[in-house]
Amino acid sequence: MPKKKPKIGKPGVHQELDGFDIKINEFGEIISNFNVDKINEFLDDNVEDKKLVDRQEEEEQE
Secondary structure, eight states: OOOOOOOOSOOOOOGGGTTOOEEEOTTSOEEESSOHHHHHHHHHHHOOOHHHHHHHHHHHHO
């Protein structure tokens, strides 16, 4: 089975996260050039939490 070819260039990101870079060092630590709070705020605004949707539906049924 052939080895995977390394991808050239940087992946596309959302405009709000332009310049975002994340790496994992040899100790397993996540190193990012963005503040974690800023990333969490972006995710809260743009990603729907599947667990919370189920809870909201249960509350509406009661």
